[in-house]
Amino acid sequence: MSWLFGYNKGQQLPPQVPGVPAPPPGGDGDGDKNKAKDKWSNFDPTGLERAAKAARELDQSRHAKEALQLAKMQEETLHLEQNAKIKEYEAAVEQLKNEQIRVQSEERRKTLNEETKQNQARALYQDKLARQRYEDQLRQQQQMNEDNLRKQEESVQKQEAMRRSTVEHEMELRHKNEMLRIEAEARARAKVERENADIIREQIRLKAAEHRQTVLESITTAGTVFGEGFRAFVSDWDKVTATVAGLTLLAVGVYSAKNATGVAGRFVEARLGKPSLVRDTSRITVAEAFKHPIKVTRRLLSRIQDALEGVVLSPKLEERVRDIAIATRNTKNNKGLYRNILMYGPPGTGKTLFAKKLAMHSGMDYAIMTGGDVAPMGRDGVTAMHKVFDWANTSKRGLLLFVDEADAFLRKRSTEKISEDLRATLNAFLYRTGEQSNKFMLVLASNQPEQFDWAINDRIDEIVNFQLPGLDERERLVRLYFDKYVLKPASEGKQRLKVAQFDYGKKCSELAKITEGMSGREISKLGVAWQAAAYASEDGILTEAMIDARVADAVRQHQQKMEWLRAEGKEGDKGGKNPLQHLLEGTPV
Template sequence: MSWLFGINKGLKGEGAGPPLPLPPAQPGAEGGGDRVLGDRPAPKDKWSNFDPTGLERAAKAARELEQSRYAKDALNLAQMQEQKLQVEQQSKLKEYEAAVEQLRSEQIRAQAEERRKTLSEETRQHQARAQYQDKLARQRYEDQLKQQQLLNEENLRKQEESVQKQEAMRRATVEREMELRQKNEILRVEAEARARAKAERENADIIREQIHLKAAEHRQTVLESIRTAGTLFGEGFHAFLTDRKKVTATVVGLTLLAGGVYSAKNGTAAAARFIEARLWKPSLVRETSRITVLEALQHPFQVRQRLLSRPQDVLEGVVLSPSLEARVRDIAIATRNTKKNRSLYRNVLMYGPPGTGETLLAKKLAVHSGMDDAIVTGGDVAPMGRKGMTAMHKLFDWANTSRRGLLLFVDEADAFLRKRATEKISEDLRATLNAFLYRTGQHSNKFMLVLASNQPEQFDWAINDRIDVMVHFDLPRQEERERLVRMYFDKYVLKPATEGKQRLKLAQFDYGRKCSEITQLTEGMSGQEIAKLALSWQATAYASEDGVLTEAMMDACVQDAVQQHQQKMCWLKSEGPGRGDEPSPS
């Protein structure tokens, strides 16, 4: 209702003004704006179509409002609205001024930033220019150095060429001198030879006569010597034969001399065999715990410790199945009681896949029984050829001299104890095998024979006849594998890490759970392969930077060991059936 009081708002409610004036009346118009003046029509303006009824109604409403009692309130309301509009206009004006100031400050900041960028770019250009100039200077210096080097090389090359030319000239001069000297020497020798030949031709009769005279004198001297020696020898031999005492003394002396030589020869051989059997080990023995006199003199403290050591349990550090442990323990008890009672030892055959503990158990059996052990490898016998039979006799002679009893362990026995009927065995190896059969034909109370083989079906039948006990070693099952994994983990990893004597540490994880997981992954592996796996853990920790063995490092070693085992099994299958060392399923 503000339009009633002369207030007019725009589209946005801004500004106020007086009400629009009424259009002025046209001259000569009465009742309508369309009357013409004369013949010409009245010109039309912008008010020709204006409808004043709205204004009339507004004026009528204004008069009514003025007469109303709310006229003063309406006027106050209009004034308040006008003041509000003025305040809003002032705030907008201030906002505009603030925006202008902010725009001016942003322009100043932009100009400063542009100036800073310009200075930075100029600095960068200066630096680039300086670097380029320095690069050019360096390049010029390097070019100068290269030119100087080229000049030096050229001078050196010229000097070398000059030296080579001088050397060539000197060599040519020397060769020429040698050639001339050689020609002169040849001419001198030829002249001397011609002069000597001429003199010999002129004096040939005289030289021939001198040779005849010398030959006649030499023949006369030899004949006289022979006559004198024959006369003296005949007279002496005749005098010796006619004297009975001299003949008797001579015969007795020759007889005593022959007997002394024969006795000294045999006695020296017997003494040498005796000393060799007690001071040195045979050539076939690779390793032995037997103490010799020479070893006692060289290492007295180690020998004393070995003599004072107590017998150990035969199964200490050895993991076997329960049934095999019981069988091995019975053999160990029987062997120990046999030694105490000085009875005859039984021969044992240990066969099975490689790496199942035959060698370790043989050593443990010797220590448990209080006997000496000696390890012989079958692969060392065949290359000896003709010396194999002699070496075999020396081996058993040495074994028979043991006072404590000797456990003779023959590893890879099938290498030389093969069937004699086959054509692959040589005559020397056949003779060595016959010597072995001869020395083991009867049981002995001096030594115990333990054979180990992966292919026992290749033994000669006579060897099978000399075996009293056969023990089969199979691949470890899950329980034995877990015991092996835990034992080797404790031996090669846990103890060195806890003692702190070596550069080895162990990360924090569940060791028992990890050993159980490894047991599941190592199915089909032998005890030796599991021991090598534990050693690979130790080696991996040593190869790391900090020496810490983590669970991931152990898993990587296990994966590598499993792949190697599978590759070995593939090789074994590719060789075809019939192999004695093919592992049976665990």
């Protein structure tokens, strides 16, 4: 009912917010009394009069109750609107407080994160300082140890020099005394001989006469005895017959024993001894058992090794050779027929190493022979070849016969370059390998398999191509030989070898990229070169610069070898690719 008393609807008091002091009614809160007096002095009471008049008229009207209800409803509506605005204001204030709390929480979180980062940075810095202090202490300790060792060596050298000089002086004095003693004895002996010269000559004369008389009597006695014995022997024919029969039986016994010893020796050589063509074997011989009993015992007690232990190959090739190893082991366990294998590829790609591992993994003995040893034997090559296969057939564990550089004597028989003796040896080899055996397994290795005789190709059951290692394989090889020839000797401490501080893994990855085109054997020689470089240095420390120098030298040598190989390939190639070009490209022939 504010309109009844002259108040405007738009002039309403703002809602009161909890926690905020309400402004004083009728002003901006300044409380100026003069302004209040001026306001009431200008007040117009006509509005109130009109309101009182309207109220009296409304009371007398029949619609008074409805007007009052309507006014009450308007007041309630206004009151509800005021409450809604108050709620909105309170919600806004609450949201503002929540926003302030969120901002404070965010600031606190940022502060905590920043403090955490600072603490981590401080911890890292302290750790770095501790590491530096520890490294400095180690370096100082190492320097002190080296100084002490050098001082000890110098002291030992000085003591050794003093001892040597003392010994030399003593020997010199002893030599002088000995010479003086010998000279005095010689003078005394000469004086005595001069004084007793007549007596000595008489003694010599008497001894000579006695010796002459004794010899003559001995000769006379011996002649008499032998003469009487010979006359008695000749006169008794029974003794003569027995003597002749005894001598005859003695000659027959000596001849029989000689022949029997030769036959027994050849039998033992064929069964137990190593044939002349076999360069290396894991099969235990009698001579080796007597010479190296400890080594033979360790070999007998050794466990079965993995076929690819220490062999680094590409994944596809590794999968294939592992299947071959499993099949060979199962064939040996089930006493089946072995399959013959041809391994070809560039030198140093692991053919011989895998053949040995294959034999050890399968529980077999291995024997290694080279094709270059067959041609110089000439006519004896056929006999030597038969001895090899006779010896292989006597193996109880099964024998893996590995022929390295097999193309040296298994080449085509139609060519004129092969001699008659080598052709006969090849025929003997073909005869002994005509059928698969459960006693031995034939493994051939060659860099030029296209030179094989066709009959050799017919005897091959499995062909495996060993290519040059790729980037991943080279990195594995570099890490393997760096650990074998550098890190292990340095960690054992028994050798004069140390390694400088640098990132070994990163360095091995870099070397794998640099050594592109190199074989596993060349990378293994790199490991030996690093070890030799450390031994050749004054302090025995292998640095990163020394490694880089050896690798650069090896890369230059490899490039020079490849240039020679290309030149040889161009000279020998008149129409198409020859085996040398295939070897350079690492492609099958």
